[in-house]
Amino acid sequence: MEYTVKSGSPEKQRIGCVVAAVFASRTLSPAAKTLDKASGGMISNLIRRGELEGDVGGTLLLHNVDNTLCDRVLLVGCGKEKDIDTKTFRKINAVMTSTLKASGTTEVASFLTEIPVKRRSLSWKIHQSIEAIDATLYTFNQLKSEQKPPRRPLRKCIFSVSGRGQLAEGEEAVRRGMAISAGINLSKDLANLPGNVCTPSYLAKQATNMQKQFPKTRVTVLDEKDIEELGMGAFMSVTKGSRQEGKLITIEYRGGDKKQKPIVLVGKGVTFDSGGISLKPGAAMDEMKFDMCGAAGVLGAVSAVAELQLPVNVIGVIPTVENMPDGSASKPGDIVTSMSGQTIEILNTDAEGRLILCDALSYVEKFDPAAVIDVATLTGACVVALGEHPAGLMGNHKPLIHDLLKAGKNSGDRCWELPLWDDYQEQLDSNFADIANIGGKAAGTITAACFLSRFTKKYHWAHLDIAGVAWKSGKQKGATGRPVSLLVHYILEHLEHKK
Ligand code: BES
Ligand code: MN
Ligand code: ZN
Numbered sequence: 001m002e003y004t005v006k007s008g009s010p011e012k013q014r015i016g017c018v019v020a021a022v023f024a025s026r027t028l029s030p031a032a033k034t035l036d037k038a039s040g041g042m043i044s045n046l047i048r049r050g051e052l053e054g055d056v057g058g059t060l061l062l063h064n065v066d067n068t069l070c071d072r073v074l075l076v077g078c079g080k081e082k083d084i085d086t087k088t089f090r091k092i093n094a095v096m097t098s099t100l101k102a103s104g105t106t107e108v109a110s111f112l113t114e115i116p117v118k119r120r121s122l123s124w125k126i127h128q129s130i131e132a133i134d135a136t137l138y139t140f141n142q143l144k145s146e147q148k149p150p151r152r153p154l155r156k157c158i159f160s161v162s163g164r165g166q167l168a169e170g171e172e173a174v175r176r177g178m179a180i181s182a183g184i185n186l187s188k189d190l191a192n193l194p195g196n197v198c199t200p201s202y203l204a205k206q207a208t209n210m211q212k213q214f215p216k217t218r219v220t221v222l223d224e225k226d227i228e229e230l231g232m233g234a235f236m237s238v239t240k241g242s243r244q245e246g247k248l249i250t251i252e253y254r255g256g257d258k259k260q261k262p263i264v265l266v267g268k269g270v271t272f273d274s275g276g277i278s279l280k281p282g283a284a285m286d287e288m289k290f291d292m293c294g295a296a297g298v299l300g301a302v303s304a305v306a307e308l309q310l311p312v313n314v315i316g317v318i319p320t321v322e323n324m325p326d327g328s329a330s331k332p333g334d335i336v337t338s339m340s341g342q343t344i345e346i347l348n349t350d351a352e353g354r355l356i357l358c359d360a361l362s363y364v365e366k367f368d369p370a371a372v373i374d375v376a377t378l379t380g381a382c383v384v385a386l387g388e389h390p391a392g393l394m395g396n397h398k399p400l401i402h403d404l405l406k407a408g409k410n411s412g413d414r415c416w417e418l419p420l421w422d423d424y425q426e427q428l429d430s431n432f433a434d435i436a437n438i439g440g441k442a443a444g445t446i447t448a449a450c451f452l453s454r455f456t457k458k459y460h461w462a463h464l465d466i467a468g469v470a471w472k473s474g475k476q477k478g479a480t481g482r483p484v485s486l487l488v489h490y491i492l493e494h495l496e497h498k499k
Helices: 030-038 042-048 086-103 122-137 164-192 200-213 224-229 233-239 285-307 353-367 380-386 398-411 422-428 444-453 484-498
Strands: 002-007 017-024 059-063 072-080 107-110 156-161 217-222 247-254 263-267 269-273 313-323 334-337 343-346 371-376 391-395 415-417 461-465
Touching (some): 002 122, 017 030, 017 086, 030 042, 086 107, 086 122, 164 285, 200 247, 200 269, 200 285, 233 313, 247 285, 263 285, 263 353, 263 484, 269 285, 269 353, 285 313, 285 484, 313 353, 343 353, 353 371, 353 444, 371 398, 380 391, 380 444, 391 444, 398 415, 398 461, 398 484, 444 461
Parallel strands (some): 017 107, 107 156, 263 313, 269 313, 371 461
Antiparallel strands (some): 217 247, 247 313, 334 343, 391 461
């Protein structure tokens, strides 16, 4: 999709469709009023007759409105003018997009940028619109034998701004919105691929290809021999149960100066999680192809940062494996030695994410990071605790937690802190090793983070458990591209701080 910004009056837009807001109940937005006036009261007449109340979700598509230069006018219900929040604003844009798509409109001028959203700027609205529009248009058809591209696809959207003085702000917002949206789509595409296509080697190849697209990135891939030599016994204990070779992928983007410490993003890349010998039950097991959404999110975020050429150093590190039951797979009770030297008793082979992450978290010490954020579909318990709205957030550094919570609110891609108290640590006690890989039934999301915390003492660290937010189940099954937006907002806001 192509996005631009423009200032101008709605009746003067020579374009397929002009979109304007109607508030509840039956109140015209400024753009709708202007169109109404030009058409000699046509719109207010229809509204008075009850054609559109202005509730969220309602639409009215008009053709050949008098004294306008556009083919169509689409009125979109926005609810009460004072109540429009992030969620409603995205919903309104999604409704607009699906209506336009069904109508066969190819070019649109949206005046939804003029509607007030509490405490939000023009650039925020443009940015959110792009994410919502692209999310509505997203499809994943690459593996269907017949590709049916829409006959007349929506391909251009112009955001209206109130004057020439707002063009610069609008254009910058378009640039950011498009970069983040492309990162989200990259993340969704990788995650939606099935486990027989998207293997650890496939992820490594995709990361390597990113170097061509973004010259300031450098990708290195370690294979099992290298990983073994680094002493990553925990990582190896998972990958040895699969015929696919595990990899440790590093993608470095150096946009800041040499001395600037990097932000390190670590993404769980389990391309399929069968549970291993502690085999999962069959129902919905297919969804465990999404167990690499942390990795996909990290690649999406790094790609957006690289696309924007931000003056920052960001390093993505992705431990990627397949978790399978096999003659050589780890067994419950096995004890392995991690890269840190700590020994781990594997009481459940399905708690594999923390085993590959802990070695990756030791590995990233060598980058002398400003902060490390790991992103993982780590626990089913997180879905129980928080559902699909926020990601679970824990860490060892208050300011980092604070900044992530804030970036979550600003991006609409939210997270929520759970208490990472020392009180929970004893649940990981083992009779035979330094630490057990599971902590019992209670507080499973927190004990998983407690496990990781044993490997992150040397730097500022936060952990995002994205098990509930990374994909949707049911009829709309598919990856969401979260938390790309959250991560990129965090990095953008981190840069603002430093100015
Ligand atoms: N990838 C799963 C977590 C998961 C499960 C995410 C369902 C989303 C939906 C993870 O590897 C796992 O299996 N965790 C176990 C941990 C348990 C054995 C302590 C879980 O959550 O059951
Ligand atoms: Mn598992
Ligand atoms: Zn898993």
